Amino acid sequence: MAREARAVGVNWSFTPVLDINAAWRSSIVATRGYGSDCETIARHALPQIRVFQEEGIAATAKHWPGEWHDDRDQHLVTTINSLSMEDWEATHGRLYREAIDAGVMSVMTAHIALPAFAREVGQDDGADAYLPGSVSHPINTTLLRERLGFNGLVVSDASRMAGLSSVMEAVDSKVQIIASGGDVILFSLDFEAEMAGIRDALHAGRITRERFFDAVTRVLGLKAWAGLHRGDTLPALPDPARNADQMAELLHRAPVRKRTSTPPCRWTQSATGAC
Incomplete structure (x- = not known):
């Protein structure tokens, strides 16, 4: 996966997903999480972090502070991690500590929201306790x-x-993402206005x-880790005309070989030789 990604110009992956697939109706976790128990998730996610970063792709542990307990969709509404901090430490906290110990870059x-920590x-038990983690300083x-x-x-x-x-x-x-500890903001529908808002908030x-x-230093640090400060270029795709097998391996396809004989019929041949 990492080599394929590098071959097409990727140097930062927003994976692995550390969420725990316990709320089985959750569309956020069920189709892209590694499993429903921490042992399974760690067994897959930690090697992914190690190998991706050995191959020059920064890995990202998500979705902090941990999804599984709310079967709603954060694309549509703020979701809530309702665990006590004791239970959070034994599950999500454990996974994130292990990812950090493994050197995950982002x-x-x-x-x-994580109201128990708020x-x-x-923080009181009102609205502040249910702020989305993306804008929560605590x-x-x-x-x-x-x-x-x-x-x-x-990264948000x-x-x-x-x-x-x-x-x-x-x-x-956007202002609160940076003020609360975020370094990179994903997506903008009005880039100039939102950048101006961040500049005004800074002033x-x-x-x-x-x-x-x-935040700026951390962005530069990730770029330096990827070698961008040296002008490093990502490897180009091989020439398929000269190296079809290597291209096929990179793109996760079996090598294309010339057909040497007529493929066998799927059904019994008739007396005339037709399938």
Whole structure:
């Protein structure tokens, strides 16, 4: 997978999914998670992180702070991780700690609330406790950075998903993603206006200079890890006319070989030789 991706110009993957497929009706997890128990997920996700990054593709653990407990869809509404912090530490916390220990380069924060942690750090049980993780300073900074010790890049999930856009306006959400600890924002329908909003927030102090330059440094760090500061180029696809077998291997297809005989009939031949 990694070599195929590199061959077509990819150097950053938004995988693996660390979500736990326990709420069986969840369309978010069921079709793309590794399983319903932590042992199975770790057994697959940790080697994927290692091998992808050995092959020059930055891996991303997602969807922070962990999906499985809400069978709704964060594309449509903010979902809720309803675990106690004790149970969270034994499941999602364990998986993210292991991914961080494995050196995962990035974490994708999602539009998932973790009210147990919000209450633990002193937020009331009102709306603030149910903020999407993508715009939550306690979830992204206190929990991910400080407690779990993650020192890589935090990228938001798609910022136009209704799990975030139903909570706050577009420009405000972009500002809050950066202010709360995110480094890269996914998706914009009005790039110039939203960039201007972030610049204005920086000048007004809603985003501190330290937080802004921390985000910039982490972006540059990921680019440096990928070799982009040296002008490294990704490997070109091989010439299919000269190396059909290598092209077939890269594209996960069996090598095409010349047919040397008439293929056998699927049915018994008649006396005339027709199938």
